Amino acid sequence: MSPYEEVILDHWKNPRNKGRLADPDLVGMEVNPLCGDAVRLELKVKEGRVTDVRFAGEGCAISQAAASLLTELVLGRTLAELREMKDEELLSALGGVIPTRLRCALLPMQALRKALKTSA
Amino acid sequence: MIDVAKIRADFPILGRLENGKPLIYLDSAATSQKPRQVIEAEARFYAERNANVRRGLYLLAHEATELYEAARKKIAAFLNAYPEEIVFTRGTTEALNLAAWALGETRVSAGDKILVTEMEHHANLLPWQEMARRKNAELLAIPINKEGELDLSAFHKALDRRTRVVALAHASNVLGTINPVQEIAEGAHKVGAVVVLDAAQSVPHMPIDVKELGADILAFSGHKMLGPTGIGVLWAKGDLLGDWPPFLTGGEMIREVWLDRATWADPPARFEAGTPPIAQAVGLAAAVEYLETIGMAAVQAHGQELTALALEGLLARPFVEIYGPRDPQKRGPLVAFNLRGLHPHDVATLLDQEGICIRAGHHCAQPLHRKLGIPASCRASFYLYNTSDEVEALLAALGRVWESMR
Numbered sequence: 393m394s395p396y397e398e399v400i401l402d403h404w405k406n407p408r409n410k411g412r413l414a415d416p417d418l419v420g421m422e423v424n425p426l427c428g429d430a431v432r433l434e435l436k437v438k439e440g441r442v443t444d445v446r447f448a449g450e451g452c453a454i455s456q457a458a459a460s461l462l463t464e465l466v467l468g469r470t471l472a473e474l475r476e477m478k479d480e481e482l483l484s485a486l487g488g489v490i491p492t493r494l495r496c497a498l499l500p501m502q503a504l505r506k507a508l509k510t511s512a
Numbered sequence: 513m514i515d516v517a518k519i520r521a522d523f524p525i526l527g528r529l530e531n532g533k534p535l536i537y538l539d540s541a542a543t544s545q546k547p548r549q550v551i552e553a554e555a556r557f558y559a560e561r562n563a564n565v566r567r568g569l570y571l572l573a574h575e576a577t578e579l580y581e582a583a584r585k586k587i588a589a590f591l592n593a594y595p596e597e598i599v600f601t602r603g604t605t606e607a608l609n610l611a612a613w614a615l616g617e618t619r620v621s622a623g624d625k626i627l628v629t630e631m632e633h634h635a636n637l638l639p640w641q642e643m644a645r646r647k648n649a650e651l652l653a654i655p656i657n658k659e660g661e662l663d664l665s666a667f668h669k670a671l672d673r674r675t676r677v678v679a680l681a682h683a684s685n686v687l688g689t690i691n692p693v694q695e696i697a698e699g700a701h702k703v704g705a706v707v708v709l710d711a712a713q714s715v716p717h718m719p720i721d722v723k724e725l726g727a728d729i730l731a732f733s734g735h736k737m738l739g740p741t742g743i744g745v746l747w748a749k750g751d752l753l754g755d756w757p758p759f760l761t762g763g764e765m766i767r768e769v770w771l772d773r774a775t776w777a778d779p780p781a782r783f784e785a786g787t788p789p790i791a792q793a794v795g796l797a798a799a800v801e802y803l804e805t806i807g808m809a810a811v812q813a814h815g816q817e818l819t820a821l822a823l824e825g826l827l828a829r830p831f832v833e834i835y836g837p838r839d840p841q842k843r844g845p846l847v848a849f850n851l852r853g854l855h856p857h858d859v860a861t862l863l864d865q866e867g868i869c870i871r872a873g874h875h876c877a878q879p880l881h882r883k884l885g886i887p888a889s890c891r892a893s894f895y896l897y898n899t900s901d902e903v904e905a906l907l908a909a910l911g912r913v914w915e916s917m918r
Contacts, residue, residue: 395861396916404917427857427873428887451887452855453917493861 397487403457420507533867541893553798583797603744607731612639614756622648682714687836688843697726739799743792753779815845846893
C-alpha cells in the first residue's frame with residue numbers, strides 16, 4: 393500500500409466542496425496543535441438531511457484529502473446516519489491509511505462529530 | 513577525513529531495510545544509532561559484572577562500582593572536566609530540570625531575571641518557566657534575527673545586575689545555529705549570572721573543552737552520541753554543585769538518615785538518588801571511547817561536509833525553504849527545511865517510502881516555529897556514519913516528492 397493512494401492525491405490536488413457556506417446550520421472545527429492541521433466543516437441541513445457542505449482548512453495532504461472526501465460522504469445523508477458513521481468508512485474510502493498518519497486522516501471525522509454535537 | 517565505510521560496518525542497524533529499501537537514517541539529532549562496541553559493552557556488563565553500585569561488599573559489586581566510576585572519569589576527561597563535576601542523570605531534560613531547580617533554590621529571588629532564547633528546545637525552556645513562576649522571577653527570551661542567529665545586542669541590552677541565569681542551547685536542534693558561548697558567558701559573568709548550556713546537540717558533534725567554553729553548567733544526553741538511552745550528564749563547574757540541595761531524595765545520596773531528617777552525601781552522589789543507570793554509564797563510556805578513536809575534530813569536519821552538501825543542494829532547489837544560517841561553519845550537522853505548500857508530515861511519510869528517515873514536526877521547539885511563522889518543519893540530521901551518497905539520495909527524493917504532490 394502506498395501511503396498516498398490515487399484517491400488521496402486526487403482530493404489533495406482537486407479538493408471538493410472547499411470554501412464556506414453563506415449560512416451554515418452546523419459547524420465543527422478541529423485542530424491538531426502538534427502539526428498545525430486544521431479542518432472546519434460546515435453543513436446545511438434540511439429536514440434532518442445534509443443538503444450542502446463545505447470544508448475549509450490547512451495542513452497535510454492526508455488531513456485535507458480526508459476532509460474533501462468526507463464532504464462527499466456526508467452529502468445527502470441524514471444526521472442520524474452521520475451520528476452512526478464509523479471511522480473505518482472514511483479510512484477505507486481513502487484506500488487505507490498507514491498507522492503513523494491515522495490521526496491526520498481522522499481529524500475531519502472529529503470536526504464532523506463536533507458539528508453534529510451542536511445540532512443536539 | 514574519516515573512513516565512513518569502516519564506521520558503518522560497526523553499526524548493525526544500518527544493514528536493515530526500511531520499507532524494503534536500504535535504511536538512510538537522517539535523524540541522529542533525535543537519537544543516534546549505536547555501534548556494536550556500545551551494544552556489546554552494555555551486554556557484557558550485564559553478562560559479567562552486574563551488581564548494584566556503592567553498597568555491596570562483595571567483589572562483584574566492587575567491580576560494578578569501579579566500572580561505573582570509570583565511566584564518570586572517562587566522560588570527565590572527554591570534556592576536560594573533573595569527575596566530581598559530573599552527575600549522571602536520565603538525560604538532558606533531567607539535567608536541565610535539576611539545574612533549574614537547584615539554581616532557583618540557591619540563587620534566584622523575586623524580581624530577579626532569567627534569560628533564555630527564542631530558539632530553545634522545550635527542555636531548556638519549561639524548567640526555567642516553572643522556576644521563574646515559583647520564584648516570582650522574570651523570564652525573558654533573547655530574540656533571533658533573520659539568519660536564525662541570536663540578536664546579541666538584544667542580549668547585552670537585556671543583561672543587568674538582576675540577571676541570575678542565562679540558559680541557552682549551544683547548538684539549536686532546529687536552526688543548527690551554534691551560539692557564541694564565550695561572548696555570552698563573558699557578559700553574563702560580568703553581572704554575576706550563571707551560564708547554563710543545553711549541549712545535547714553540540715557534545716556529540718564537536719570537540720568540547722569546558723575550561724575553554726565559558727559556560728558554568730552543561731547538559732547532554734548519551735543516546736545522541738552513540739550511547740544508550742536513559743543516561744545523560746550534568747556538568748557543573750568547580751564547587752557550584754556543593755551549594756545545591758538535592759533534587760531527588762532516596763537511597764545512595766545520603767550521609768546519615770534519621771526518622772525526621774537527613775544529611776546529604778557530597779556531590780556528585782548527592783544528585784544520584786536511587787540505583788543509577790549503571791549499564792548505561794558503561795555503554796556511554798564505550799561510546800565516548802568510540803568517538804575519541806575517530807577524533808571529535810574529524811567527526812565535526814565530516815558533519816560540516818555533509819551539512820554543506822545538503823545546504824547547497826537545498827538552496828539550489830527553488831521549491832525548498834531552509835531555516836537557520838547559510839554558512840555550514842556556523843551550524844551543527846542538521847538542516848531544517850520545508851517544501852513550499854507541502855506539509856512536512858507528507859514529506860517525511862513519502863521519504864520513508866524510499867527508506868529515508870527524517871524528522872518532521874515542531875522538534876520540541878514550538879515558540880521557535882511560531883517565530884518562523886510555520887506550524888512545523890522537516891529536519892535532516894547527520895552523523896559520522898552518514899555518507900554524501902545518502903545526502904544526494906535525500907536531495908533527489910525531495911525532487912520526486914515535490915513532483916508527485918504538485
